Amino acid sequence: GKYDEGPEYTSLGAFGGEPECRSMETLLTGNHLVDQFGMDNLETGSIISWAMELYELGILTSKETDGLDLRFGNDEALLEMVERICYRKGWLGDALADGGIPAAEKIGKNSFDYLIQVKGMNNLHSDERGTPALALNVATASRGSDHLRSRPAIDLYHLPEKVLRKIYSNPVPYDGPLSSEHTSYVGKAWEVFWQENCYMAVDCLGICKYHTVFLGATLPNFEDWPKVLYYNTGLEMTPREIWDIAERCNNIERLFNLREGLSRDDLKKGDTLNHRYFDEPCRRGAPDVIGLKIDRKKFQEMVDEFYEHHGWDKNGVPTPETLERLGLDKEPSHLL
Structure with a gap:
């Protein structure tokens, strides 16, 4: 052996x-x-x-x-x-x-x-037809069907709304709807948007995602990272500054993908899913997801909300105001 x-x-x-x-x-x-x-x-x-x-x-x-x-x-x-x-x-x-x-x-x-792929990347062995937030994650992830770009794993824990609001209202305020039910579409666009910035911040800091809010509601997040950064490098940043850096990086990735031909509903390069998510019900898994499939209309509404949170237009293109807010208005990534 x-x-x-x-x-x-x-x-x-x-x-x-x-x-x-x-x-x-x-x-x-x-x-x-x-x-x-x-x-x-x-x-x-x-x-x-x-x-x-x-x-x-x-x-x-x-x-x-x-x-x-x-x-x-x-x-x-x-x-x-x-x-x-x-x-x-x-x-x-x-x-x-x-x-x-x-x-x-x-x-x-x-x-x-x-x-079963997104942007040319095959999906993980998970099945997101019963979990709209996780479906939105794989559909909109920048490098294809990647659960490590924005998956809100804690969405599966049925956490009380009060706990979710404490997490998802920091370091930027959010007073919109949230739901503890993982089969719901309510508030999931914000969860995915927040997690996307969380994971990008983690990548910028060089920290493992498993030691963040990815897997546990009490694990480190934006409130904790300024101390990590200061004690290891001497750099002083606020939670909001780390958030802004992450959002800036995500928008640079978006500009790159747009240059490479990303189009919202393109099955090969866009922010969408294979028809089987919408047409074929889930056959295995927990009792509350068997028989479920993604509602096409609600999914499109989630994508709209996700784009809105980002400051992108209906086609997923960052608006001039968003680029200016993030200091990217003179950054040439869109011309790479």
């Missing part, structure tokens, strides 16, 4: 839940292979699972898989495809190595309709 590090959270889904492979040895082997090959675990496991669905639907056949029985639950096929993608072996391995959207263009036959 071999000694190796244990798999982290994403590998559990990439080589377990998504391809429906239940062997811990398979999971550990898959995790080890992507580490050795320098491949991303989420993208690799997700794109293979997508190919498995296409195979079971008949969109992919044994011709494209070179005889490989690419069914869900086939552990050997999963690990074989990891290697094929790495070395671009065979027609399918070569196609999948380019990523989901280019692969869908090569495969054709409505394969793109089954690809």
Whole structure:
């Protein structure tokens, strides 16, 4: 046998839940292979699972898989495809190595309709159809379907509104609606906007997100970070100044994405979700989310609210007033 590090959270889904492979040895082997090959675990496991669905639907056949029985639950096929993608072996391995959207263009036959991605990045093994706030997070994340950009994980805890308001009204005031119910759409746009600034501040400070409000209502946030910054660097900043820096960084990312062709409702580059979120009900999970799907109209309203909180127009473009407020009116990022 071999000694190796244990798999982290994403590998559990990439080589377990998504391809429906239940062997811990398979999971550990898959995790080890992507580490050795320098491949991303989420993208690799997700794109293979997508190919498995296409195979079971008949969109992919044994011709494209070179005889490989690419069914869900086939552990050997999963690990074989990891290697094929790495070395671009065979027609399918070569196609999948380019990523989901280019692969869908090569495969054709409505394969793109089954690809769960945002801005070209495959989704985590979570299912956001019963949690509108988490769905808004993955749809609007700057680098694609990324839960570490703005996911309000504490939205799942049914915290009292009083506790939520204390968190989400600092360091900028907020007196709008909030809801303790994770299946609600009320106030979720503000939660995602606040968490997006929280995570950007964390990235700027070099702190792990797991030690912030990401996972616990009492963990450090904007009130605590000025002390962290001062004791480690001698720099003195207020919570609001850290918030403004984070918001400025998020807007620079937005300007970059707009330059690269981001359009609000573009399924390949926009702030939207695959049709399956809206059309296919959730089949697994907690009893209160089974049967749920994202309401298309309410989702669009959440995106509108999210843009408004940012100071962006209906197309998601920062307004001149927002750029001036953040000191970006003369910053040339929009011309990069």
